[in-house]
Amino acid sequence: MQNFEWVTPTKVIFGSKILEKLGKKTAGIGKQALFLYGKESIKKSGLYDTVVAQLKGEGVFFVEYGGVQPNPRISHAEEGARKIKENHLDVIVAVGGGSVIDEAKAIAVAACYEEPLWDFFIRKASFKKALPIVAVQTLPATSSELNGASVMTNEATHEKFSIRSEAIYPKVSFLDPSLTLDIPVQYTAYACTDILSHLMEGYFTASSDFPLQDGMVEGVCRAVMGALEIVLTDPRNLEARSTIMWAAALAWNGLLKSGVEGASIPNHVLEHPLSGFYDLPHGAGLSIVIPAWLKYMKPSIAHRILLYGERVMGLGKKLEGKTPLEGADIVIEELEDWYRHIHTPVHLKEAGIISLDVDACTNQAMALSEYWGVPGYDEEDIRAIYALMN
Amino acid sequence: MQNFEWVTPTKVIFGSKILEKLGKKTAGIGKQALFLYGKESIKKSGLYDTVVAQLKGEGVFFVEYGGVQPNPRISHAEEGARKIKENHLDVIVAVGGGSVIDEAKAIAVAACYEEPLWDFFIRKASFKKALPIVAVQTLPATSSELNGASVMTNEATHEKFSIRSEAIYPKVSFLDPSLTLDIPVQYTAYACTDILSHLMEGYFTASSDFPLQDGMVEGVCRAVMGALEIVLTDPRNLEARSTIMWAAALAWNGLLKSGVEGASIPNHVLEHPLSGFYDLPHGAGLSIVIPAWLKYMKPSIAHRILLYGERVMGLGKKLEGKTPLEGADIVIEELEDWYRHIHTPVHLKEAGIISLDVDACTNQAMALSEYWGVPGYDEEDIRAIYALMN
Incomplete structure (x- = not known):
C-alpha cells in the first residue's frame, strides 16, 4: 500500500423518517440557514414542506434559494454567498442531488471570503474555512454528501473545475432512501x-x-x-x-x-x-x-x-x-x-x-x-x- | 437495511515514516500533552525516542505516563487524569495497542469531570466532552484507533465495562505498519x-x-x-x-x-x-x-x-x-x-x-x-x- 490520509468528518444519518431529525440537527449547528435547492420538484414531492416545517419547528430562520442547475454555476453560487453575507446566515441546508451539495460547498467557501469564488477553483486563492453544511441527498451518485469535493462550472469561461478540502465536507448528511423511490x-x-x-x-x-x-x-x-x-x-x-x-x-x-x-x-x-x-x-x-x-x-x-x-x-x-x-x-x-x-x-x-x-x-x-x-x-x-x- | 448513524471524525494517517508528522499534528491540537504508553518495550524499539523528539521538536510540553496494562485499569486511568488536571494538559498522545488507546479515552473523559471515572462506565454519570487524543497504533486488532469505544476494568469490583461516544474518537490516528513488523x-x-x-x-x-x-x-x-x-x-x-x-x-x-x-x-x-x-x-x-x-x-x-x-x-x-x-x-x-x-x-x-x-x-x-x-x-x-x- 502507499501512504494515505483519510478523514470523513461528516455524520451520516441513514434510513426512513430520518428527516424528523433535520430541524434539531440544523439548530445544533446554526440558527440562520440558507435553504438551497435545485428544481421546484421538491415542492411537488412534499420534501420542501418537510424541510420548512423542520426548520421552523426548531426556530431556525432561513432564506430560501432555489435554482441550482445540474452543472452548478459559479454565478449562482456567488449570489448565494451574497445572500448569506447580507442576512448574516450561519449554516447552509442543501436539499437535492450532487449538484446542489457541490454548490453548497462552493457557497460555503465564498461566504467566508471576499475573493471572487472562481479564484479558489483555479488555485489563485486558497481557503481554510467554510460555513457548515447540512445535506439532504435526493439523487445518489457522486458521493458529494460524503466527501470534501465540489465541481463547479464557470459559465463565462466554459471551464469546469473543482475544489477539495476537509473544510467542505457536510457536517451532517441525511440519506433517506425513500426519497429516491421515484427517480x-x-x-x-x-x-x-x-x-x-x-x-x-x-x-x-x-x-x-x-x-x-x-x-x-x-x-x-x-x-x-x-x-x-x-x-x-x-x-x-x-x-x-x-x-x-x-x-x-x-x-x-x-x-x-x-x-x-x-x-x-x-x-x-x-x-x-x-x-x-x-x-x-x-x-x-x-x-x-x-x-x-x-x-x-x-x-x-x-x-x-x-x-x-x-x-x-x-x-x-x-x-x-x-x-x-x-x-x-x-x-x-x-x-x-x-x-x-x-x-x-x-x-x-x-x-x-x-x-x-x-x-x-x-x-x-x-x-x-x-x-x-x-x-x-x-x-x-x-x-x-x-x-x-x- | 435498518436505520443507522455513522460518523468517524478521526483523521487517519497511514503508511511509512508518517511519525514525522506527529509533532506538528499534535501541536495543532494542544501544547501540553500527556504521553501515555504501556510497556517499556517502546523504549527498546526506538519508538519512545521518536515520539519524544517529535513533541520536543514542535515545542509540545509533555508529561510521561507509562504502565498501561493489557486489560487497562480504571485506577491507572484516574491517576492519568489527575496528572492532566495538575499540569493543565490539553491533549493525550497515546502510543500503543488497543489497551493504551482505550485507556486514553477513559482518561480523556475523566480529565473533563469531577465524578469518579467508573460512574461513566456504569451509566451513573454521562459525559459530553473529552480531551483530544492523538493515537499511535502499534498492535492492530481492536479498531480503538478508529472508533469511539473504550473498555476498562475496575480491578476493585472485577467488572469490565465500556463507554461509547463521538467525543472520544481519536482526533488523529497514526497507523504505521512498519511498527508492526516485529509483532x-x-x-x-x-x-x-x-x-x-x-x-x-x-x-x-x-x-x-x-x-x-x-x-x-x-x-x-x-x-x-x-x-x-x-x-x-x-x-x-x-x-x-x-x-x-x-x-x-x-x-x-x-x-x-x-x-x-x-x-x-x-x-x-x-x-x-x-x-x-x-x-x-x-x-x-x-x-x-x-x-x-x-x-x-x-x-x-x-x-x-x-x-x-x-x-x-x-x-x-x-x-x-x-x-x-x-x-x-x-x-x-x-x-x-x-x-x-x-x-x-x-x-x-x-x-x-x-x-x-x-x-x-x-x-x-x-x-x-x-x-x-x-x-x-x-x-x-x-x-x-x-x-x-x-
Whole structure:
C-alpha cells in the first residue's frame, strides 16, 4: 500500500423518517440557514414542506434559494454567498442531488471570503474555512454528501473545475432512501454507471493487487449491479434503493481507494469533454468511455480486467482456458452487453454523437489530466481511445 | 437495511515514516500533552525516542505516563487524569495497542469531570466532552484507533465495562505498519482471529442478506486470512502487515455493519468470561467460542454459514450437492481446521481449561448480553453453547 490520509468528518444519518431529525440537527449547528435547492420538484414531492416545517419547528430562520442547475454555476453560487453575507446566515441546508451539495460547498467557501469564488477553483486563492453544511441527498451518485469535493462550472469561461478540502465536507448528511423511490429507472442506470466508474477507476489503475481494497470494491460493485437489476423491474424496491444510496456515498469518498498505489481517474478525464461538449448525462458518457479505455489498456491491465470479470461479473467459467488477452476481450464484451442491458450507450453514435470533435475533446482531456494529476497519457493515447468509441 | 448513524471524525494517517508528522499534528491540537504508553518495550524499539523528539521538536510540553496494562485499569486511568488536571494538559498522545488507546479515552473523559471515572462506565454519570487524543497504533486488532469505544476494568469490583461516544474518537490516528513488523506471529494470529470475529459477528447475526455490507465484509475477511497466511511464513512482510493494520481499523469501526439489521455480538458475550476468568488471549477465546456458537446456531443460520464458506473460505466445490446443514457442518469443520492451522485453540482443553466454571461464565455472559444489548439467548442457550466448547 502507499501512504494515505483519510478523514470523513461528516455524520451520516441513514434510513426512513430520518428527516424528523433535520430541524434539531440544523439548530445544533446554526440558527440562520440558507435553504438551497435545485428544481421546484421538491415542492411537488412534499420534501420542501418537510424541510420548512423542520426548520421552523426548531426556530431556525432561513432564506430560501432555489435554482441550482445540474452543472452548478459559479454565478449562482456567488449570489448565494451574497445572500448569506447580507442576512448574516450561519449554516447552509442543501436539499437535492450532487449538484446542489457541490454548490453548497462552493457557497460555503465564498461566504467566508471576499475573493471572487472562481479564484479558489483555479488555485489563485486558497481557503481554510467554510460555513457548515447540512445535506439532504435526493439523487445518489457522486458521493458529494460524503466527501470534501465540489465541481463547479464557470459559465463565462466554459471551464469546469473543482475544489477539495476537509473544510467542505457536510457536517451532517441525511440519506433517506425513500426519497429516491421515484427517480426514473434510466436516471438510476446512469447513476449506477457513475457509481461503478468511481470504483472501477482505482481498481483498473492500481499498480498491483491490493486484496483489502480490491475485496471491498468488488463487493460494492456486485451489490450495485444486483440492486440495479432489481430496480429495473421493481423501481420502488426500498432495499435495492437503500443499497444504491449507501454505495453511492461510499464509492467516491476516498475510503475504498485508500492506500491503492497508482489509483487515478483516466476515465473521468476522457468523459468530462463528452458530457461537457455534448448534452450527455455523465453516466452515459462513462459507459462509452470505459469499454474504449479498457480496450486500449488491456495489454497492460489484462490481469486486473480478468479479476473484475471473475469476481464482480461472475465470468469464471467463460474465462477458463483463455489467454489473458482473450479473457480481457470477453470481460469487455460482457461489460458492453451489461451496459446495453441497462440501456446506457457503449458507442458514441448510440448517444447521438455522429462526428466527435476529437481535437477539442483531446485538448480538454489533456488539460484535465494535468489538472487532476492523471499521468501516463499523451495526445496520441487520448486520440486513440476516442477513436475506439466509434 | 435498518436505520443507522455513522460518523468517524478521526483523521487517519497511514503508511511509512508518517511519525514525522506527529509533532506538528499534535501541536495543532494542544501544547501540553500527556504521553501515555504501556510497556517499556517502546523504549527498546526506538519508538519512545521518536515520539519524544517529535513533541520536543514542535515545542509540545509533555508529561510521561507509562504502565498501561493489557486489560487497562480504571485506577491507572484516574491517576492519568489527575496528572492532566495538575499540569493543565490539553491533549493525550497515546502510543500503543488497543489497551493504551482505550485507556486514553477513559482518561480523556475523566480529565473533563469531577465524578469518579467508573460512574461513566456504569451509566451513573454521562459525559459530553473529552480531551483530544492523538493515537499511535502499534498492535492492530481492536479498531480503538478508529472508533469511539473504550473498555476498562475496575480491578476493585472485577467488572469490565465500556463507554461509547463521538467525543472520544481519536482526533488523529497514526497507523504505521512498519511498527508492526516485529509483532510475534502467534500474537498476530490472535489479533486476526479478533479482527475476523468483529466482521463475523454482524455477518452471522444479520437478519437477512445485505449484499453491500456482505460484500465488503467478505472482502475484508479474505484479505485478513490471506495476509495472515503470508505473515505465518514471512513475518516482516510489510504489505501483509499493512493489510492487517488497515483491516483491523475498519473491522470494528461501525462502517461495515452499518444498516445491517440484527447485527449483534453474541460471540463477544460468550468470550469475555473466558478471557476474564482464565488467563486467555481474547483471540484464543474467540476461536473456541465461534465454532461452538456456529454449531448451536446452525439450524437458523445455515444459509449465512454457507455464504461465508463459499465466499470467504472458497469452499464452493466442497459444498456442492450438500444440504444446508451438511454444508454448515463442513464450513464449521474447515473453520476449525483453519484455526488449528494458525495455532489458535478450538476447544477449551487446547487452551488449558480442563474444567470450565460454567455457572460463573453463564452468569457473566447473561449480564453482558443485557449490558451490550444482545437479545435472544437465555441461560439454557448459553450453557449449551459452553458445553459445545469441550
